[in-house]
Structures are given as structure tokens and as C-alpha cells.
Amino acid sequence: MATMDKKNVSMNDVAVAAGVSLKTVSRVINEPDSVRESTRDRVHAAMEELGFRANFAARSLKLGRYGCIGVVMFHLSGGAVDMIDGIADAAEERGFALTMIKKRAGEKMTLAEAARRMSQLPVDGMIFNLRQMVDDFDTFEAPKDLKTVIITPMEHPTCSTVSDDQEGGARMACEYFLNRGHKNVYFVSGKKESLSSQCRMKGWRSALEARGIEPPEPLQGDWNADSGYAAGLVLADKPDCTAVLAANDCMANGVMMALRDKGLSVPDDVSVIGFDDELYKTMPNSILTSVKFRHRELGIRALNEVVAGLEAPSSRSRTLVSGVLVERSSVKDLRA
Amino acid sequence: MATMDKKNVSMNDVAVAAGVSLKTVSRVINEPDSVRESTRDRVHAAMEELGFRANFAARSLKLGRYGCIGVVMFHLSGGAVDMIDGIADAAEERGFALTMIKKRAGEKMTLAEAARRMSQLPVDGMIFNLRQMVDDFDTFEAPKDLKTVIITPMEHPTCSTVSDDQEGGARMACEYFLNRGHKNVYFVSGKKESLSSQCRMKGWRSALEARGIEPPEPLQGDWNADSGYAAGLVLADKPDCTAVLAANDCMANGVMMALRDKGLSVPDDVSVIGFDDELYKTMPNSILTSVKFRHRELGIRALNEVVAGLEAPSSRSRTLVSGVLVERSSVKDLRA
DNA sequence: TTGCGAAATGACAACGTTGTCATTTCGTTA
DNA sequence: TAACGAAATGACAACGTTGTCATTTCGCAA
Numbered sequence: 001m002a003t004m005d006k007k008n009v010s011m012n013d014v015a016v017a018a019g020v021s022l023k024t025v026s027r028v029i030n031e032p033d034s035v036r037e038s039t040r041d042r043v044h045a046a047m048e049e050l051g052f053r054a055n056f057a058a059r060s061l062k063l064g065r066y067g068c069i070g071v072v073m074f075h076l077s078g079g080a081v082d083m084i085d086g087i088a089d090a091a092e093e094r095g096f097a098l099t100m101i102k103k104r105a106g107e108k109m110t111l112a113e114a115a116r117r118m119s120q121l122p123v124d125g126m127i128f129n130l131r132q133m134v135d136d137f138d139t140f141e142a143p144k145d146l147k148t149v150i151i152t153p154m155e156h157p158t159c160s161t162v163s164d165d166q167e168g169g170a171r172m173a174c175e176y177f178l179n180r181g182h183k184n185v186y187f188v189s190g191k192k193e194s195l196s197s198q199c200r201m202k203g204w205r206s207a208l209e210a211r212g213i214e215p216p217e218p219l220q221g222d223w224n225a226d227s228g229y230a231a232g233l234v235l236a237d238k239p240d241c242t243a244v245l246a247a248n249d250c251m252a253n254g255v256m257m258a259l260r261d262k263g264l265s266v267p268d269d270v271s272v273i274g275f276d277d278e279l280y281k282t283m284p285n286s287i288l289t290s291v292k293f294r295h296r297e298l299g300i301r302a303l304n305e306v307v308a309g310l311e312a313p314s315s316r317s318r319t320l321v322s323g324v325l326v327e328r329s330s331v332k333d334l335r336a
Numbered sequence: 337m338a339t340m341d342k343k344n345v346s347m348n349d350v351a352v353a354a355g356v357s358l359k360t361v362s363r364v365i366n367e368p369d370s371v372r373e374s375t376r377d378r379v380h381a382a383m384e385e386l387g388f389r390a391n392f393a394a395r396s397l398k399l400g401r402y403g404c405i406g407v408v409m410f411h412l413s414g415g416a417v418d419m420i421d422g423i424a425d426a427a428e429e430r431g432f433a434l435t436m437i438k439k440r441a442g443e444k445m446t447l448a449e450a451a452r453r454m455s456q457l458p459v460d461g462m463i464f465n466l467r468q469m470v471d472d473f474d475t476f477e478a479p480k481d482l483k484t485v486i487i488t489p490m491e492h493p494t495c496s497t498v499s500d501d502q503e504g505g506a507r508m509a510c511e512y513f514l515n516r517g518h519k520n521v522y523f524v525s526g527k528k529e530s531l532s533s534q535c536r537m538k539g540w541r542s543a544l545e546a547r548g549i550e551p552p553e554p555l556q557g558d559w560n561a562d563s564g565y566a567a568g569l570v571l572a573d574k575p576d577c578t579a580v581l582a583a584n585d586c587m588a589n590g591v592m593m594a595l596r597d598k599g600l601s602v603p604d605d606v607s608v609i610g611f612d613d614e615l616y617k618t619m620p621n622s623i624l625t626s627v628k629f630r631h632r633e634l635g636i637r638a639l640n641e642v643v644a645g646l647e648a649p650s651s652r653s654r655t656l657v658s659g660v661l662v663e664r665s666s667v668k669d670l671r672a
Numbered sequence: 673t674t675g676c677g678a679a680a681t682g683a684c685a686a687c688g689t690t691g692t693c694a695t696t697t698c699g700t701t702a
Numbered sequence: 703t704a705a706c707g708a709a710a711t712g713a714c715a716a717c718g719t720t721g722t723c724a725t726t727t728c729g730c731a732a
Contacts, residue, residue, distance in 0.1 A: 008400075008481070010718055021682045026720060036680065036728095053479075056458045057402070058718030061393035061687050064344075068435070068458070076421050078414065085412050088438035097457050099404070100434045102424035121433050122392045122404070122458045143389075145344070229620030254620040282618045284565030284590040346688055357712045362690060372710065394688030397717050673732100680727070687719085697710070702703100 009050045018046035029054060060122060067095060069306055070123035072114045073102045075131040079276065079295050083151070086299025087127065094307050099123050111140035111150075119143055125306040127151060131195055147309030149302050153199045155318060160309065162302040162319040164293035166196055169323030170203025173245050173273045173291050176325060178211060181334030182243040182271065187218040188231045188255060190247040194223075200247045200275065221251045228254020235270070236262035242270055242334070249274035249290055253283060256330070267332035277326045287329045297321050345388045354382035365390060396458060403431060405642055406459035408450045409438040411467040415612065415631050419487070422635025423463065430643050435459050447476035447486075455479055461642040463487060467531055483645035485638050489535045491654060496645060498638040498655040500629035502532055505659030506539025509581050509609045509627050512661060514547060517670030518579040518607065523554040524567045524591060526583040530559075536583045536611065557587045564590025571606070572598035578606055578670065585610035585626055589619060592666070603668035613662045623665045633657050 011025045018025070020039060027035050028043040035043070046052075060066045069091055073080065091098055099121050103109040111134060118126050125147035130137075133154075142148035142159050150156055153163045177185050187204045190197030201218060208215045219234060221227035228251030235241045236259050246252035252274030256266050266272055266287070277292035298321045309315055347361045354361070356375060363371050364379040371379070382388075396402045405427055409416065427434055435457050439445040447470060454462050461483035466473075469490075478484035478495050486492055489499040513521050523540045526533030537554060544551045555570060557563035564587030571577045572595050582588035588610030592602050602608055602623070613628035634657045645651055 008718090012718080022718095023683080023720080024681060027681085030720080034680075039680080053455045055397070055718050056456060057393050057397035058687090059720080060458075061391070061397055061689085061718080062720045064687075066393070066458070071436075073424070076417055076424075078417060081412055081414060081417050084420075085438065088409070088412075088436065089440055092437065092440060098436045099458075100407075100424065100436050102421065102428065104425055104428060119389045120392060122396075122402070122435075223617075225616070225618050225620040225622070250618045253618055257620050279618065280561070281559075282561050282586045282589055282615065284561040284593050286561070344688090348688080358688095359690080359713080360711060363711085366690080370710075375710080391688050394717090395690080397688080397719085398690045400717075675732080676730090678728085678730105680725100682723100682725070684722090684724100686721085689717085691716085692714090693712100694714100695710100695712070698708085700706085700708100702705080 008055070009052045010055070011052070013050055014043065014046045014052050017050060018043045056122075065124050066122040068097045068099045068122045068124060069303060070118040070121060070126035071098050071100045072118060072126065072128045073100065074109060074114070074129055074134070076102060077131070079293075080129065082295035083129065083299040083302075086296035087303045088299075089296075090300040090303035094303070096124075096303075096307065108135075110134060110136045112136055115140075115143055115146070115148070119146060125149070125310055127302050127306055132193055133195065144313065147306050147313050149305045149309070151298065151302050153195050158316065160305050160315070160317045160319075162298060162305060163321070164295070164298055165320040165322045166199035166293070167203035167206070168320070169275070169291040169293065169325075170200040170245065171207040172203075172323065172325055173275075174204050174207030176273065176289075176331065177243040177245070177271065178207070178213075180271075180331060184208070184213055184216060184240060185243045185245050186216055186235055186238070186241050188221045188228055188244065188246040188251050189218050190221060190223045190251070192220070197247050200245075204245055221247065221254075223248055223250060225250045225254035225257070227251060229258045231255055232258025233262065235259070236264055243331075244270060244272045246272065246274050249276050249279040249288060252288055252290070253279055256288070267330050271331040273325075273331060289328045289330045290326050291323045292326050293323045294321055344391070345386045346391070347388070349386055350379065350382045350388045353386060354379045392458075401460050402458040404433045404435045404458045404460060405639060406454040406457060406462035407434050407436045408454060408462065408464045409436065410445065410450070410465055410470070412438060413467070415629075416465065418631035419465065419635040419638075422632035423639045424635075425632075426636040426639035430639070432460075432639075432643065444471075446470060446472045448472055451476075451479055451482070451484070455482060461485070461646055463638050463642055468529055469531065480649065483642050483649050485641045485645070487634065487638050489531050494652065496641050496651070496653045496655075498634060498641060499657070500631070500634055501656040501658045502535035502629070503539035503542070504656070505611070505627040505629065505661075506536040506581065507543040508539075508659065508661055509611075510540050510543035512609065512625075512667065513579040513581070513607065514543070514549075516607075516667060520544070520549055520552060520576060521579045521581050522552055522571055522574070522577050524557045524564055524580065524582040524587050525554050526557060526559045526587070528556070533583050536581075540581055557583065557590075559584055559586060561586045561590035561593070563587060565594045567591055568594025569598065571595070572600055579667075580606060580608045582608065582610050585612050585615040585624060588624055588626070589615055592624070603666050607667040609661075609667060625664045625666045626662050627659045628662050629659045630657055 015022045015025045128150045130152040149160045205215045219231040232255035274290040277290040279288045280286040351358045351361045464486045466488040485496045555567040568591035610626040613626040615624045616622040
């Protein structure tokens, strides 16, 4: 019979009901083997009967830890889902839950501010997901008792960081072009303030310069297809343009559409590579070769780094998760 | 000068440093007006000096609440980002943080299981994001001390639910066709097990039936463009097909591409409507009319419902967030 | 049966807050 | 100056756990 439940059932209530001491109930939960089976059964029965559930606050207070990792989303965009997925799965696997807060649109949150808010919450360590520059990035110091990992392509003086290797991915795409006989690569960027866009551009530039090629003026986009289309119209008129690297798949698609509308063929006249490998979801028979980042893996690494840091708080590391070039047929081999 | 910090700074340490009692420090934090300004300043200085930060566990233990809302993601897909965004912003606004756990891929999690896990965590109430059927949906009873809101299109016997009005959105799209002289509407579905797809199909069907139209056999898709393309090839051969409702924009785009490849024009020969209004991101000059759901709003409502339920725990409500038809030019008015 | 070591259990303090109620201090008026 | 009520502060218990250490019970050999 379900009991008339008063407010909250404590261990003490269970102990009384089972005719044992408080401590024995505690043991049944935390070190069941140290309790005689008959006693254990009695306690379990009482817990069931009363609907006992351990009190998180009391437990954490005593233990001095929470079993939660804080996640601060400075930026919550499409790719973030996979990352959260990775963080959450890794957390689960290691017995942690997540505590999450978010920068609100418009609000300007510093790292210090984020750390301050987090340190009032039940967390043993924290992850900052930071995709844009923030004022106090270089001066920020994490609380010594709260291992902090920042997901960002920038290097931080004191905190561990984790990032996908966007620069490397862009370089890889460029080299893919160059190795196939292309003499130059044009670039369509994302929004100016985006660190992803900046890194991809940097990788593109460095790959060209490494071969002694002067990078052409990059075309400014905004991540959406229309800006890619506009860029494509411009590029279609450049006779030396045989290869275009767009900072994401949507813009790459815009570029391809513009080229087609100008009577040019991809890849016969112009080759194109994008980023994020998501065009196939939207475009049937997609031919776009694309650099894909493993956001899930990124999340997993970030969480593991925090958990590792719980034991060696002063450690500091920098993790880069490499991208993968998903080959389709949007790049022509000019050497053939 | 920054202090050599020992383990953790407690209120007592601050009290000693400031030469006041423990309780006064507590008051400075919780009811500053009841403390003389000079005292307050001294305490603040001591807090600063020692780097004091209130202990969450102790505070929660005493107060009997956490200031956190639990979020269980049974499903973490693209649209979820906006929803989380809404939940997080609303939480922030009302002074709550979020505690999140996630069903792992492959794992089969019941509502009871989710509730059990959540009740071990620091949460005052919880939100289940449930986009597929789950075994114990009808029999589940939420813990009485943990207000539970389920985000799902299904009605629940005891818990409050929040959902976008997917059925209504589909009906709206159908009527949009019918009101413009179309005699019938074909439907391309998403994955079979998806509740969204089921609801959208139900709305489509009911709208047709309400006008005495026998719904044609729906075409089975899988959310991606290729399945839409396949459906489009089939539809292109049906002479009576003047209107297609696709369960998302990606498939709608696939349909449109197939129609084009078959020499048909959208909207001149066939009209198309999609869902989610995201094609414009990927397709330049997109003309697709689409039903958009306000996921952010959905999240906000869900969170507000939980918080409201914290005071009236037994309340139960059902909230539907209506969709919006974003009009472009993919639908032809046959009456014209 | 006695004795003994190991296993099982219990009593009590402590974690760091906030609520209750008592005490001190202050400003004001008689 | 004394007396008073209000404002400011303090002492102490309590929230529900777990750690420490003491005590009881058990199984087994002498």
C-alpha cells in the first residue's frame, strides 16, 4: 500500500522503519557488501515502502563534490547539438550530470562573469563553449578549485582548451585543390566576428602561402546561401577561378547555384569545397566535397579533460580534434 | 594581496575576518538592507579578501530547494537547439539554472527511469523532451514533489504537456492549398517512428477529410532530401498532383528538384509547402513556403509551466504553440 | 562452553548554510 | 539623564547525509 507521504523521507525515517541505525541505511546505499543480506533486504523494503530518495544537497555537502560538470554556452548554434550530445554522453559514462547556463542574446558575458555564476552552482568543473572573442579572454584566471576547459580555437594562457582543428581542416581542403593541379583557391568567408570563419580563413591563407601563392581577396559572406550566391556571381567572372573554398556548405551551395546560373559547371569549370558536410541533407544527389568536424568527439574530449583535471587541477593541455574531408565529386583533377 | 587560500572559505571564516557573527554574513548575502552599511562594507571586504563563494550544497540543504530545473533530452536533434535556447533563457530570467541528462543512443529509457535519475540530482522540477513514443507513457506518474512537464504532442493523463501544434500547422498548410483551388494534396512523410511526422500526417489527413477529400497514399520519406527526390519522381508522374506537402524543408527541396528534373515547374505545374522554414539558409533565392514552429517559444512555455507548477504542484495543463506559415512563392493560386 | 578475531552495526560529530529567538546597540523622547 | 522601542546583531539548532571510531554480534577453533 502506498504510504501517505509526509514531506520528505529521510534516511532516518527509513532506519526507523527498518529497525536499524541511520548509518546502516547509508551503508546499504554506498557499500552494500558490508551489510548482511537479511538486513539489506529489510532496508530495501523500507526504502521502497516509504519512497526514499537520497537527498542530493546533504550528500554533496558531506562529500564536498557534486558529480556535476557545468557547461556555459556562450553561443548556441546548430553544430552545438552534436557537441552537447558528446559532452552529455561522456558525462553520463563517467557518472556526471551537466549543469548548464547560457549567455543571453545581446548580453555581454565575460569569462569571469561566467565563472562567478557557475561557482554558485552545483559543479565540480566547467566547460566554456566560446565561439567568439570575449573581452577578458587573455586575463581570465579560472577559480583554482574549479577545473575549467574552454572550447575555443584560441590558445589560453592558463586554462586547458579543446577545439576542432579548423585551421588544419581549411589547409587540408586547400591542399586537396592544389594537389590536383589547381593554381589558386578563392575563399568565401562566414560572418566576420566568428572565430570559426577566422580560423578557416587563416588555414586557407597559410596553405596558399606555403606554396608561394598570393591569396586572392576573400569574399565576405554571412553563412547563408544567398551570400554564397552573390559571391558565386562575382567568381564566375574571374577567368582564373577554378577552385572555391566556402566557409560552410550553405554558402558553397549558393556558390554552385550561381555558377550554374552563369552557365558554368561544377566541377568541370569550377571546383568547390565546403565545410560541415550537411548539404546532403538538403540537396538531393549532392556532389559537394566538404570538410567535416567531429563535434561529438570534441564534446567528449572536453568533458574527459575536465574530469581528468578534477584530480590534477593544475594541469593544462591543448587538444585539437582533426577534421575529415568527405570526398564527393565537386573537385576536378586538372592533372588528368 | 591575494590570500594563501586553504581549502574552502566558509561564511564562518568571513565572519571571523570581519569581526562579526556568522549570521551577519548570511544577512549581508540574503537581506543586505537589514545590515548597517559600515558592517556590510566590512563583510564585503572580507569576502573579497578571502574569495568567499557561497556553498551551494549547504544552502540548498537548508532551503529545501535547488533553483535548478532538470531537462531530460530523450531526443537531441537539430530543432532542439532553439528549444534549449528558450528553456535556458526563461530559466535564467526566473533565476533558475538547468540540470541536463540525455538518453544515450541505443539505450531505451522510460519516463520512470528518467524520473528516477533526475530525482537524485539537484532539481526542483523537470522537463522531458520526448519526440518518440516510449513504453510507459500512459502509466507514468511523476514524483509528487517534482513538477514534471513533458514536451510531446501526445496528451498525458497526469502530467502537464507542451507541444508545438504540428497537427494544426499541417492542417493550416493544407487549407492554404485548398483555399487556392487545389483539389487534392499529396504528402511526403518523415521517419515512421517520429511523432512529429505522425502529427503532421494526421493534420494533413484531417484537413482533407474535413472537405470530403479522400487522402491519397502518403509517400514515405526519411527527412533527407534524397527521399524527397525519390518521392518527387513518383509524384511527377501523377497528373492529378498539383500540391505537395512535405514533412520538412529538406524533403520539400528534394521534391522540387525532382519535379524540375522531370521538366515541371514549381509553382506553375506543382505547388509545394515544407516544414521548419530553414531552406533559405541552404538554397539561394529560396521560394519555398513553409510552416515554421516556434521552438524557442516552446521552450519558454515549458519552463514557465514547470516554474508555475512549483507553487501549485498538482496543476495540470496542456499547451499548444501554434506554427506560422512563412509565405514565399512556391504555391500557385489556381483560382486566378 | 569459552575465547577470539572478524564482520556487522551503531553513536555521534561534522559538512556550511539559514531560521528562530534572544540579546545588544542605537536614536529618540520624556 | 533615563527610559523606551526599533534596529542591528548574535547564539544555537537544524537541514540529511557520510566519516570516525566504538560497540555488538557472529562464526569458529580451542
